[in-house]
Amino acid sequence: PVDAATTAQQLEVLNGLWNAVNDHYVYGDFRGRDWAAIGATYQAMIEAGLSDEAFYRLMGAMINELGDEHSYFQSPTEVAREAEVLAxxxxxxxIGALFSPIPPGDTATILSVFPNSPAAEAGLLPHDVLLAVDGGPIRDEAGISRTRGPEGSxxxxxxxxxxxxxxxxxxxxRRVTGSLPIDFCLILDTRIGYIFLPTFFDESIADQTRAALIAMTADGPLDGLILDNRMNGGGLGSVASAILGLFTSGVQGYFVSRESSDPLDIVGEDIGGSQTVPLIVLVDRDTVSYGEVVSGVLRLAGRAEIIGGPTLGNVEQLRRYDLEDGSRVWLASATFEPIGQAAGIWEDTGIVPDILIPTRWDLFTEAT
Incomplete structure (x- = not known):
């Protein structure tokens, strides 16, 4: 049985979550959902008695009722784990490699290899494909990569x-620590640079990009630069703004919520001619959120041509709402209005490349 104090606290969290959505969700019609009825349904389930584990699963399901495929709920444990990773x-x-599953998920491709890791020492590279682990599946029944395991095994x-x-x-x-590395290089026999941006969630990405630009321009300016956003699932607005600031400046659009319209005002910095170097941005279906915004803004600013496949259109700005028990909801609270276009247009269309070509990560490398 669940004690009354536990149920009371769960109801407080439910009310906080419900009110955050009711007051701040970017879609005032809740995307056709009856938010009041949804709240009543979940309240009844909580009042029937739930363990904390079941309750947090239920709160995640409640946010998923909105159907925007962007907003999400974090339990206190997940909040603490994320804070630790950020810190x-x-x-x-x-082994020290970041993998991305290849549909339907039986194999995976390497996105990044951590420096000085077992994977790096074994010669593994981005775009390599993992077919099996110890002759079996690449993930266990819980979905955890079987490349993980005891140190020294x-x-x-x-x-x-x-x-x-x-x-x-x-x-x-062995133990692997540190920030997620970007991948960069000069394309063979050219002055064209390449930078892979795996995420904007890691706050070190902007400084790593600065360092890459300094290294690639040490012997002179670049003739062009490829920014690879194909696997960039977005992340922090501060990181996205810093990346944009390396290539453009000024107001580049607005985040429009139910309460306000806030400019995306970029402070520019030039590193080795980065403000003027011709840009190509690679995108595809795994380019999401701020990955899409950065790509689209660079094109609208006249700084880049976009190549690859269409993105799916998921560019709402998530804002954080902390709840009574230390849990958190990340809520789609604003949509992006590009300069000269309607608010939310990229949510409807995605980012459509100027040149459509297949760019499957595991079939193409920097060399090809």
């Missing part, structure tokens, strides 16, 4: 690089 960076035991990976036959690599797991 300390990554800290895990494994041995794991055998089946890897395939584009254009080659699969081969096995045996690696000893």
């Amino acid at each position: 300390r960076g990554n800290d895990f035991v494994g 041995i794991v055998t990976l089946t890897i395939q690089r584009s254009g080659t036959v699969p081969h096995e690599i045996t690696i000893s797991r």
